Amino acid sequence: MKPIEADSLAQLRKRKSAKWRAFPADVLPLPVAEMDFPISDSIKKVLHDLVDRSDLGYLASVPELPEAFAAFAKRRWNWILEPEHVHLGTDVGVVIVEILRLLGKPGDRVVITTPVYPAFAYWIKEVHMEVDERPLIEENGSWRLDFSAIEKAFSSGAKFFLMSSPHNPLGLIYEKEDLSKLAELAKAHDVIIISDEIHAPLTFTTGKFVPFLTVSDTAREVGITVTSASKSWNLAGLKCGFFYTQSQKLRESLAPLAMGIHHRASITGAFGMVAAFNDSDEWLDSVIARLELNKKLIDELVSGTPLKVSNPHNSYLSWIDFRATKLGEDPAAVILERAKIAVNSGLAFGEPGKGFVRLNFGTSPEILQSAFSGIKSLL
Ligand SMILES: Cc1ncc(COP(=O)(O)O)c(C=O)c1O
Missing domain, CATH: 3.40.640.10 (Type I PLP-dependent aspartate aminotransferase-like (Major domain))
Structure with missing residues (x-):
């Protein structure tokens, strides 16, 4: 199955949805659970x-x-x-x-x-x-x-x-x-x-x-x-x-x-x-194929760092453990301020979220690479 391609960053920045409106234009947004792929043609037609x-x-x-x-x-x-x-x-x-x-x-x-x-x-x-x-x-x-x-x-x-x-x-x-x-x-x-x-x-x-x-x-x-x-x-x-x-x-x-x-x-x-x-089964399978590749990419991008990532078998959310870093209980706040990358703070997910962030990988490999290079520069 051919993995779906995400829209370009320039196109995404024109979107009016929460993910693309919640932050200023110099921030790369990876929080809100929306994907950066074009929707399926059969849904568009309806x-x-x-x-x-x-x-x-x-x-x-x-x-x-x-x-x-x-x-x-x-x-x-x-x-x-x-x-x-x-x-x-x-x-x-x-x-x-x-x-x-x-x-x-x-x-x-x-x-x-x-x-x-x-x-x-x-x-x-x-x-x-x-x-x-x-x-x-x-x-x-x-x-x-x-x-x-x-x-x-x-x-x-x-x-x-x-x-x-x-x-x-x-x-x-x-x-x-x-x-x-x-x-x-x-x-x-x-x-x-x-x-x-x-x-x-x-x-x-x-x-x-x-x-x-x-x-x-x-x-x-x-x-x-x-x-x-x-x-x-x-x-x-x-x-x-x-x-x-x-x-x-x-x-x-x-x-x-x-x-x-x-x-x-x-x-x-x-x-x-x-x-x-x-x-839209074919579209769905092409999204799953992309998400599986993105998950592997994240594993590669964090290898050799103190970060530990979850092992999802579903969806486009990565739960990342920053507890072995110096970024404290709320790494998302530091990442936003210093690297201009928005992820969800683990604190919102309840007591065990201290020192974690949630990152949305329903996007392109290029956006993921750029996000992780910003995050890794803080470690
Ligand atoms: C587990 C879960 N339930 C519900 C929702 C929201 O669903 P809806 O927009 O249909 O209320 C989300 C959105 O991310 C979710 O992750």
């Missing part, structure tokens, strides 16, 4: 058609999207799901916030496994719930769930487990056994598992993504999957996501949300995502 017809009204029922997702899930992960129970919403963030609001109450505890996508904590606080951090265990650069800490959280009354699977920022893919164990613990303590699987389509050829709801009957009883094509096909601005559960009880509890939130997604998002799941 969007052009909508605009050409002035077809930008409200979103009616779009059975095409659940069907397209179900076909994709079957093709890529052998997951057979019932499209009639997939419900659309504004985006993954809004859907998760509204699920928490509907199924829980202020003060409920939500377990997250840090370091993790910072918005998880914001969403939990938005609904006046409490963040219960149960950090992953790190051993020789690899990370895993701390089941004993999770069990303590569950047995002491936590109500939800919010999981990033595959994991942002580590690109970690959970094994079936771990997911099954998590499901059993959740059932034993009446905890609902919300599995955010937004990064899943970007799984590398070195990994095998396991959808949470495929692991066991227990997982299907306690789990809700929330996802979107926004991350993998670079469509975050289109605003559309969806959720799915196989539990009859959860379906009944979520019915009011399913009715209300559909109309808060966009027509461009829904139909753009139909094209993503139906007609």
Whole structure:
């Protein structure tokens, strides 16, 4: 598969999205989770058609999207799901916030496994719930769930487990056994598992993504999957996501949300995502091929330095350990100030993020080389 080429820096600087607007023009931005590749032609065509017809009204029922997702899930992960129970919403963030609001109450505890996508904590606080951090265990650069800490959280009354699977920022893919164990613990303590699987389509050829709801009957009883094509096909601005559960009880509890939130997604998002799941496999594979090469390049670029990088099997995020350098607890601040390169501060990802940064490698090898040469000049 031919790896996709990123847009040129001059073209990227014309983009109006957050990644390219958040910093002054002399800063090279590698934080916000957007990719620097052109979007797939089939998605472009759908969007052009909508605009050409002035077809930008409200979103009616779009059975095409659940069907397209179900076909994709079957093709890529052998997951057979019932499209009639997939419900659309504004985006993954809004859907998760509204699920928490509907199924829980202020003060409920939500377990997250840090370091993790910072918005998880914001969403939990938005609904006046409490963040219960149960950090992953790190051993020789690899990370895993701390089941004993999770069990303590569950047995002491936590109500939800919010999981990033595959994991942002580590690109970690959970094994079936771990997911099954998590499901059993959740059932034993009446905890609902919300599995955010937004990064899943970007799984590398070195990994095998396991959808949470495929692991066991227990997982299907306690789990809700929330996802979107926004991350993998670079469509975050289109605003559309969806959720799915196989539990009859959860379906009944979520019915009011399913009715209300559909109309808060966009027509461009829904139909753009139909094209993503139906007609963009080749584009997706070319992105994965580029990301695999970029991951290797990063390994080469840090070799011989005190930096340690994560070993992602998914997506475009590198979690970089600066603890053996002199850049302190917040290397991102020093890198921005002295090298004019923007990366995410590890501090935003929870307690274990001290001394780490997250770098987005969904870009060109040239941009990565230039970023690492700036970073290495500080070591
Ligand atoms: C794990 C995870 N969930 C959700 C989101 C945001 O998704 P959305 O834009 O659909 O709210 C991101 C964005 O980076 C993410 O990494």
